Amino acid sequence: MLITQLKAKETITSLTAGKKVFVINCHGCKEVHFPEKEAVELQKELVAEGNVTGIVTTDYICNPENMELRLKKHMDKIREADLVLVFSCGVGVQTVAEYLEDKTVCAACDTYPVPGFQGVTPLEYKCDQCGECYLNLTGGICPITACSKSLVNGQCGGSKNGKCEVDSEMECGWERIYRRLEEIGRLDLLKCPTQIHNFATDDDVK
Amino acid sequence: MESNFRTGLSDFYCFFYCMGEKWKIKADKYTGSNNFIKEGEQLENYTKYQLKSNEELSSLLEGKDNLYVIACNKCFKEFDAIDEPDCDEFLKFAAEQGKTVTGSTKVDFLCNKMHTERKLQDLLPEGTENVIVISCGLGIQTVADLAEKPVYAASNSLNYRGHHGMALTKKSCDACAQCYLNITGGVCPIVDCSKSLVNGQCGGAKNGKCEVDPNKDCAWEKIYQRLAKQGRLEEFLNQPVQVRDFSKVNFKVINDYVKSIREDRLNGYYGGVHPSERKEFSEHIALKKFPDPKTVVISMSQHLGAPANPIVQVGDLVKVGQKIGEASGFISAPVHSSVSGTVVAVEPRMHGTSGREVMAVVIESDGKNTLHESVQPHKPLEELTPDEIINIVKEAGIVGMGGAGFPTCVKLKPAKPVDTILLNGCECEPLLTADHRVLLEYADDIVFGLKAILKTTGAEKGIIVIEDNKPDAIEVMQEKVSTIGNMEVFVARTKYPQGAEKTLIKRVMGRKVPSGGLPADVGVIVDNISTVKAISDAIQTGMPLVERVATVTGEKIKNPGNFIIKIGTSVRELIDYCGGFTDDDVLVKMGGPMMGFPLHTLDVPMMKGSNGIIAIDTDETKEQPCIKCGRCVDVCPMELSPLYFVKYAKEENWQAMKDKNVMDCVECRCCQYICSSKIPIIDSIKAGKNAIRGMK
Numbered sequence: 001m002l003i004t005q006l007k008a009k010e011t012i013t014s015l016t017a018g019k020k021v022f023v024i025n026c027h028g029c030k031e032v033h034f035p036e037k038e039a040v041e042l043q044k045e046l047v048a049e050g051n052v053t054g055i056v057t058t059d060y061i062c063n064p065e066n067m068e069l070r071l072k073k074h075m076d077k078i079r080e081a082d083l084v085l086v087f088s089c090g091v092g093v094q095t096v097a098e099y100l101e102d103k104t105v106c107a108a109c110d111t112y113p114v115p116g117f118q119g120v121t122p123l124e125y126k127c128d129q130c131g132e133c134y135l136n137l138t139g140g141i142c143p144i145t146a147c148s149k150s151l152v153n154g155q156c157g158g159s160k161n162g163k164c165e166v167d168s169e170m171e172c173g174w175e176r177i178y179r180r181l182e183e184i185g186r187l188d189l190l191k192c193p194t195q196i197h198n199f200a201t202d203d204d205v206k
Numbered sequence: 207m208e209s210n211f212r213t214g215l216s217d218f219y220c221f222f223y224c225m226g227e228k229w230k231i232k233a234d235k236y237t238g239s240n241n242f243i244k245e246g247e248q249l250e251n252y253t254k255y256q257l258k259s260n261e262e263l264s265s266l267l268e269g270k271d272n273l274y275v276i277a278c279n280k281c282f283k284e285f286d287a288i289d290e291p292d293c294d295e296f297l298k299f300a301a302e303q304g305k306t307v308t309g310s311t312k313v314d315f316l317c318n319k320m321h322t323e324r325k326l327q328d329l330l331p332e333g334t335e336n337v338i339v340i341s342c343g344l345g346i347q348t349v350a351d352l353a354e355k356p357v358y359a360a361s362n363s364l365n366y367r368g369h370h371g372m373a374l375t376k377k378s379c380d381a382c383a384q385c386y387l388n389i390t391g392g393v394c395p396i397v398d399c400s401k402s403l404v405n406g407q408c409g410g411a412k413n414g415k416c417e418v419d420p421n422k423d424c425a426w427e428k429i430y431q432r433l434a435k436q437g438r439l440e441e442f443l444n445q446p447v448q449v450r451d452f453s454k455v456n457f458k459v460i461n462d463y464v465k466s467i468r469e470d471r472l473n474g475y476y477g478g479v480h481p482s483e484r485k486e487f488s489e490h491i492a493l494k495k496f497p498d499p500k501t502v503v504i505s506m507s508q509h510l511g512a513p514a515n516p517i518v519q520v521g522d523l524v525k526v527g528q529k530i531g532e533a534s535g536f537i538s539a540p541v542h543s544s545v546s547g548t549v550v551a552v553e554p555r556m557h558g559t560s561g562r563e564v565m566a567v568v569i570e571s572d573g574k575n576t577l578h579e580s581v582q583p584h585k586p587l588e589e590l591t592p593d594e595i596i597n598i599v600k601e602a603g604i605v606g607m608g609g610a611g612f613p614t615c616v617k618l619k620p621a622k623p624v625d626t627i628l629l630n631g632c633e634c635e636p637l638l639t640a641d642h643r644v645l646l647e648y649a650d651d652i653v654f655g656l657k658a659i660l661k662t663t664g665a666e667k668g669i670i671v672i673e674d675n676k677p678d679a680i681e682v683m684q685e686k687v688s689t690i691g692n693m694e695v696f697v698a699r700t701k702y703p704q705g706a707e708k709t710l711i712k713r714v715m716g717r718k719v720p721s722g723g724l725p726a727d728v729g730v731i732v733d734n735i736s737t738v739k740a741i742s743d744a745i746q747t748g749m750p751l752v753e754r755v756a757t758v759t760g761e762k763i764k765n766p767g768n769f770i771i772k773i774g775t776s777v778r779e780l781i782d783y784c785g786g787f788t789d790d791d792v793l794v795k796m797g798g799p800m801m802g803f804p805l806h807t808l809d810v811p812m813m814k815g816s817n818g819i820i821a822i823d824t825d826e827t828k829e830q831p832c833i834k835c836g837r838c839v840d841v842c843p844m845e846l847s848p849l850y851f852v853k854y855a856k857e858e859n860w861q862a863m864k865d866k867n868v869m870d871c872v873e874c875r876c877c878q879y880i881c882s883s884k885i886p887i888i889d890s891i892k893a894g895k896n897a898i899r900g901m902k
Contacts, residue, residue: 110385
């Protein structure tokens, strides 16, 4: 699940200038976010310039098997084009690029992480999959994501009026943790041993 | 090595904790029964959590007792087991530690706040002191927000960064918010290069392998080769130096953004989707009378319930509005001739929505459209009694024209008192614009029809519901009802399937029709806009339901349009009149793209419920295994779990399907539309419903 945003128009026009373009739209994650209106507008302009050999709107192009099935009948138009412009997340662009190895495949979107992509619904808070859940020590508020500095042993001391010194619109994560622990009568948890964050990923320890 | 080595799990990896370090070894190759997986290929398991080690758990449980355990059934993994084993493992461990467990539950998609909130209500038994959650960090935080008791995590989230995309492919995008793929020939330098370099290789690669990880190909060599192959090396060298902007990923901005889109999506009722509307093909094209067909095929089964019995014979002369089929039960409807002419056949003919041959009367038109003597205006509305109105509606053969075809006269006599009539002018199906045109061009008839329904049912209020993508229709209707005290227009934000009875009631009235119930159970009747127009015609002119408004559209139709079409007109004639198809690669459906029925032949007649014919691009896909992405659960407006229906249908476990409330499914196809594995979920649901009906 990803949020995609259209790249700046100049960036896209610099890619397409003077080239024949085949367009692939991926609507798989549209229910999270896909800049549909903007994409349609932009493609209208490209079509008006007369350089578009074809437009396909499909979903989940990150699934190589179905992507191939769906592109098959458009291969003539794809061959005709100098450039395949993909409106999707980075996964989709790479899946197409791998399939059309000889073609220039370009991304029309930038990809942003969705908080909670690994869960089902995009949520307003984020689990950073740190691999060492600290929630037991913090009353269920994640210090990795709720604290700008991802501190795991208490606040940095830089907060002003409860706001983070890094981002003044953000509440200090550790003040929230303190209040939650106080509410549930577990301030004693703050006296736990010093935590050391292991930054190795699962890939590293394979 | 010790502690939580687990065997017999479907996981591909087992995890060992050893001296505080994590070691991962590959377990036996997956040998499950799923026949989608080709030999040599593995579906990767992106399980998002694992139980904490026994030491960690025992120190966690120290001094805590009376535990309630909530475990998430995991997501993004092959849907092979209903219950994940971690919960039982933890319960066993807790028992060994001498702990009292007040209860436990296994929940699907714990991070789905709406569903979790409902399940947690009154879940924690008396005496529970601590809640233990086995889930990824998202599930734990969801519970921590909802439960009033201290919540503890018995699991760690696994660190799989960058596995986005819905299909389980390899890690390939880190969502850096500044896609570099255009410069690098489609190979990602952020993920594929150990150092995430964006301006070329570091120089440390040996024999094409990365110096950080000798098992890894140097990403920049791959990029070089790809660009060389495409003749783009010059282009790359001329690129300005790239500077990665780490502030582009700003969690607060993204969080706020996600919050707003969630609010938008859950607006009015849970679930639903936003398919591309594509109504611009036909929404501004005024209604046109479709040229009279030479022959009409009038099906005896154009409604829900028993087919009508034909009451004419070959050779009979019939006139417009003459009854040719008699209703044959309480839930049935009569059928009338839409032309004047001669009956040439009374025989089974191909039916558009059932896919088989159904009894029909075939009439050759004399082109004169002579009215039958029974077609006479009725008394003014003020003088008609409710029973007289119901009788007019019944005799006119009026059925729900939104597609379902439920006999309207039955609805008008609800078993329970009704306070509100909802007129469904949403037309939430993409492409279709028939109801839109009816709203614009027959506004007075709609107001008249609504008046008649209000009078018949004794309801206090009539509400015309229109989606905000039809501002012109909203304006027209608002003006029409502005002087009428008991009518109003409700503007609803576009979302599919808004027009489904139950979602419409929830959206407008905030009332929830109980499982297995009818709208009348919550004091509401829902009628389609076109149906109301037909009621108005039946009273004002005496004309039974012999024609309707339908859209012929789709990207593959040369000249789309909205037409007043005689019931029984052949779909082939409609398509020909509209200039035919743009090419042969086309899928024709009766109805909209979501709920419409694919037509295998164009030689089927238009029926009372046919609101459109669409010709769209074909889509060839292959069913992939379910990966528990949970999207079907996220979009189901009836708040069901469609993924289970597919699994149970394969096992022919109809009782389990029934227990999961499959009978509440309205077949809106949101689940199938959103399915990332392109599973024909509705086929499973239909099979289940049929089997359950047979069980009775």
